[in-house]
Structure formats: structure tokens, C-alpha cells
Amino acid sequence: MTDREKIIKLHELVGKIYEKQQKQADVTEIKSLVDTYNELYETLIENYLDFKEISDHLFDGIYVSDGEGKTIYVNEAYSRITGIDKHLVLNRTVKEISQEGKIYQGAVTMRVLEERKRISSIGKSLLNNREHLVTGSPIMDEHGEIRLVVINNRDITELRDLEQEICNLKSHRIKAAEEIKFLRKQLSNEIIESQEVDTKAIFDVIETIAPTDVSVLITGESGTGKEVFADAIFNKSNRKDKPFVKINCAAIPAELLESELFGYEKGAFTDASKKGKIGLFELANEGTILLDEIGDMPTKLQIKLLRVLQNKEIMRLGSTETINLDIRLIASTNKDLHKEMLAGRFRKDLYYRINVVPIHLKSLRERKCDIIVFANYFLERYNKKYGKNLTFEKGSLKILEAYDWPGNIREMENVIERIVVVNREPVIKVKMLQNLLHLSDSDKDEGQNTSGLKDEVERFETQIIEKALKQHGSINKAAKALKISQPALSKKCKRIGVNYKDYLL
Numbered sequence: 401m402t403d404r405e406k407i408i409k410l411h412e413l414v415g416k417i418y419e420k421q422q423k424q425a426d427v428t429e430i431k432s433l434v435d436t437y438n439e440l441y442e443t444l445i446e447n448y449l450d451f452k453e454i455s456d457h458l459f460d461g462i463y464v465s466d467g468e469g470k471t472i473y474v475n476e477a478y479s480r481i482t483g484i485d486k487h488l489v490l491n492r493t494v495k496e497i498s499q500e501g502k503i504y505q506g507a508v509t510m511r512v513l514e515e516r517k518r519i520s521s522i523g524k525s526l527l528n529n530r531e532h533l534v535t536g537s538p539i540m541d542e543h544g545e546i547r548l549v550v551i552n553n554r555d556i557t558e559l560r561d562l563e564q565e566i567c568n569l570k571s572h573r574i575k576a577a578e579e580i581k582f583l584r585k586q587l588s589n590e591i592i593e594s595q596e597v598d599t600k601a602i603f604d605v606i607e608t609i610a611p612t613d614v615s616v617l618i619t620g621e622s623g624t625g626k627e628v629f630a631d632a633i634f635n636k637s638n639r640k641d642k643p644f645v646k647i648n649c650a651a652i653p654a655e656l657l658e659s660e661l662f663g664y665e666k667g668a669f670t671d672a673s674k675k676g677k678i679g680l681f682e683l684a685n686e687g688t689i690l691l692d693e694i695g696d697m698p699t700k701l702q703i704k705l706l707r708v709l710q711n712k713e714i715m716r717l718g719s720t721e722t723i724n725l726d727i728r729l730i731a732s733t734n735k736d737l738h739k740e741m742l743a744g745r746f747r748k749d750l751y752y753r754i755n756v757v758p759i760h761l762k763s764l765r766e767r768k769c770d771i772i773v774f775a776n777y778f779l780e781r782y783n784k785k786y787g788k789n790l791t792f793e794k795g796s797l798k799i800l801e802a803y804d805w806p807g808n809i810r811e812m813e814n815v816i817e818r819i820v821v822v823n824r825e826p827v828i829k830v831k832m833l834q835n836l837l838h839l840s841d842s843d844k845d846e847g848q849n850t851s852g853l854k855d856e857v858e859r860f861e862t863q864i865i866e867k868a869l870k871q872h873g874s875i876n877k878a879a880k881a882l883k884i885s886q887p888a889l890s891k892k893c894k895r896i897g898v899n900y901k902d903y904l905l
């Protein structure tokens with residue numbers, strides 16, 4: 401029995417008791433009716449809940465109309481959410497209110513009355529311009545007629561604001577991703593293919609290994625293009641749309657390197673930022689990390705790096721929580737890492753861990769055939785950049801070829817940019833190059849009067865030296881066989897561009 405039915409029953413009982421008393425009916429009969437009344441009353445009191453009190457404490461607004469659509473109740477939340485005072489709606493029909501069109505837009509009461517079912521919609525109070533999710537439900541009487549319509553009003557303005565914020569964040573993220581793509585394209589160097597056999601072969605290696613996740617160790621003197629090749633690996637990898645974080649291990653002070661790499665929790669150490677800091681490894685997660693100048697990494701950190709690579713997880717300084725890592729590692733160095741390892745300055749286990757695919761870039765003097773290619777490439781690039789049209793004088797390229805380029809491709813790029821900027825004449829003269837490269841007199845001769853004989857002698861010399869190195873697998877033994885001193889052979893090798901280390905057994 402519903403509470404309503406119980407109340408009706410109580411009324412009936414009161415009527416009956418009164419009637420029996422009037423008719424002076426039997427006392428036991430009256431007493432029995434009174435007992436029934438008391439029992440029913442008890443169950444009603446037991447279950448009694450103050451609907452109004454509860455309703456006024458609801459977070460959502462409640463609006464109730466009768467079966468004719470006349471407002472009979474609104475709770476306090478309704479007035480708070482809509483800004484509509486209860487006196488503006490009480491005892492008025494929804495039809496009247498909506499025809500007036502001053503208070504509310506999108507009410508569902510009329511539709512509930514017409515369609516006789518639960519209806520949800522978005523309503524709006526015209527008094528405070530706030531939007532609500534309104535859900536109206538009909539309550540039927542025992543004859544199937546609508547007795548009440550109960551409307552629930554949920555304020556969704558905050559939800560809408562959040563939705564807008566998410567939308568803004570999404571469009572910012574898309575814009576930022578586009579910008580990163582654009583900046584990456586600008587920053588990543590164009591790569592010029594080499595004419596030299598060994599360096600040419602590296603391009604094939606890169607094609608093969610780039611889409612895999614193997615660790616790569618790129619070695620070579622400063623300016624030989626290690627970063628350019630690391631960029632090429634990244635750009636051809638399956639991670640090209642993910643982060644690419646480059647760290648120069650030699651440029652960050654040893655005491656800061658650990659916190660830069662692994663991050664820290666707030667208050668992890670005295671100078672730590674209050675907010676804590678995300679480490680570069682964490683930043684590169686799912687992408688690629690380039691550890692440049694890895695040969696300069698302090699031993700203590702080498703141990704930690706090895707652990708990170710093995711366990712594929714990091715822990716911020718001062719934290720006990722581990723973060724899973726999914727990272728592709730590219731390391732580079734201009735040090736002879738093998739030698740560093742043998743001397744005990746680089747950990748053996750880390751060396752083998754990072755050296756899965758070794759890529760060695762020869763110095764420019766070991767790939768002299770590339771000098772003219774690069775010279776023309778840089779001249780074109782900087783002519784374009786500075787709106788010039790310089791060309792090399794006959795003989796200038798010979799000067800460039802004869803020069804040792806200790807700073808390798810970077811040095812050449814800088815030299816040519818400088819010439820393009822400062823040269824007022826349309827031709828790059830031999831004299832200018834000689835002065836710029838601080839060449840000695842003998843070097844100068846080489847450029848101006850390059851004799852066919854000199855080239856021939858050098859080529860012949862190269863063949864003999866390479867053959868001896870190949871045969872003996874040691875610079876000492878090769879020097880002995882050629883009957884010259886080891887320093888003299890080493891000097892010769894450097895001049896003609898032969899790397900004797902390539903022939904060591």
C-alpha cells in the first residue's frame with residue numbers, strides 16, 4: 401500500500417468510527433476500528449520522510465506540476481539554478497508561462513503531458529541565461545491519468561564550460577603538433593648523399609635499421625654529421641611522429657645531468673623546484689632520445705643509464721614510483737669509445753648495450769671526393785639565403801680539396817657562409833680562400849698550380865699505404881714494411897686521408 405493509499409484509508413477509518421459512534425454501535429466494534437486506525441497510523445509514521453526538507457537539500461532543481469500542468473511545487477535548488485523565484489511560477493500553468501516567453505525556454509512539461517512519457521531536453525532560464533539538462537517524468541494515478549509531472553533540472557553550464565575548455569585544449573594541441581612538425585622540418589638538416597663508398601653504404605644501413613627499435617651508436621669527429629644522421633634515422637623511423645629529445649651530455653654540468661635526464665620529485669634536493677620536474681627520458685617516452693657526446697657521461701650516470709636501458713623503466717629522483725619507458729636510443733660521440741672502454745673510462749656493459757648498430761662517419765679528409773659536392777651544396781644554399789650568385793674561381797675547389805678540414809663539414813659550411821656574406825665580388829677567388837683557411841705556402845702552391853704529377857703521386861702513395869696496412873693490420877708493422885717511421889706513416893695517412901684505424905686487426 402502506498403503512503404497515499406494509507407492516508408486515504410485513514411480518512412475512511414475516521415469516517416467509519418464517527419458513523420459507528422453516531423449509531424451508538426457496539427464498543428468492541430468501534431475499538432477494533434480504532435486499533436486498525438492506530439496500526440495503519442504507526443506504519444505511516446514509521447516510514448514518514450519530510451519530502452520538502454529532503455527536496456530542498458537536493459543539488460538538482462525539482463519542479464512539480466499537476467496533471468493540468470499547473471505548478472504546485474519547486475525546491476530551493478530550482479530557484480538557485482534558474483534564478484526564478486518560486487512565486488513567479490507557483491499556481492501558474494506551464495502553458496501560460498511559456499506563452500509569456502519571459503522566464504524559461506525549452507520546458508518539457510507540456511510535452512510530458514502530451515506524450516505521456518519521460519522526456520529529456522536542454523532548457524534555459526531567461527533570467528540568468530544558464531542552461532540545464534531537464535528531464536520530465538509523468539506520475540500516473542490508479543486510472544492511468546497523469547497526476548503529477550516531476551521535472552529534474554541539472555545545471556550544465558559548468559559542464560558546457562568544461563566542454564569548451566576541452567575543445568580549446570584540443571585545438572591548441574593540434575596547432576602545437578603542427579608547429580612542432582614545422583619546426584622539426586626547419587631544424588632537421590637536409591642530408592647530402594656521399595660519393596665515398598663506406599659513407600654511401602651507411603645510407604643503406606640507415607634504411608634498414610631506421611624502422612626497427614635497435615640502439616645505434618654514431619661515432620665520428622666533430623662536424624662529420626652525426627646529428628644529421630641521427631635526424632635521418634628518426635625521420636625514417638616508425639616513431640617520427642613521437643618526441644625526439646636531444647641531449648648533449650657534455651654541455652650539462654655533471655651534477656645536473658642526472659636530474660635533467662631522470663627528473664625529480666618536489667623537494668628531492670635542496671635546490672629542487674617546488675613543483676618537481678619531468679626528466680628528459682620521461683619527455684622522450686614513446687619516442688627517440690639522442691644522447692650526444694655520450695663518451696663524456698660521468699661513470700656514476702653510466703651505471704644508472706645501463707639500468708634504465710635494461711629494465712626499461714625510470715624513477716624520478718626522490719620518488720619510489722617507477723615509470724615504464726618505451727624509448728629508442730641513439731648515442732653519438734666524437735671520442736673513440738672502444739678506446740675509452742679499454743682505458744676504463746667507459747663501462748664495458750653499457751658500451752655493448754648501446755653499440756648494437758655502430759655507424760662510423762669518416763672525417764672529410766678521409767672522403768675527399770665529397771668536398772666538391774658539399775662545397776657546391778653550401779654555396780647554393782647560402783647564395784639563396786643571402787640573395788647572391790657567387791661562383792668558385794677555377795682552382796678554388798682544388799684549394800678546398802687540398803685542405804684538411806679539421807672541423808669537417810661544419811667548418812666547410814661556416815667558411816662558405818662567411819665567404820658568401822663578405823665577398824663583394826661575384827667570384828670566390830683562390831687568394832681569398834688561402835687567406836681564410838690560413839694556408840701555408842706549400843698548401844697555396846697546391847691550389848694554384850695543382851700538377852697532374854702531384855695528384856698521381858698521391859694516388860700511388862695511397863694505394864701502397866693501404867695495401868701495407870691491409871697486409872699487416874698494424875700501423876707499426878706497416879711502417880716497418882714501408883721502411884719509414886711510425887709517426888711519419890701516421891702523418892702521411894692523415895695528409896692523404898687514410899684512416900689507419902680502419903685496418904687494425
Ligand SMILES: Nc1ncnc2c1ncn2[C@@H]1O[C@H](COP(=O)(O)OP(=O)(O)OP(=O)(O)O)[C@@H](O)[C@H]1O
Pocket residue numbers: 589590591592593620621622623624625626627628629692733734809810813
Ligand atoms: N650529410 C650531410 N648533408 C648535409 N649537411 C651536412 C651533412 N653532414 C653534416 N652536415 C652539416 O654539417 C653540420 C655539422 O653536422 P652535425 O652537427 O651533424 O655534426 P656532428 O658530428 O654531430 O658534430 P658534433 O660532434 O660537433 O656535435 C650540420 O649543421 C650540417 O649542416
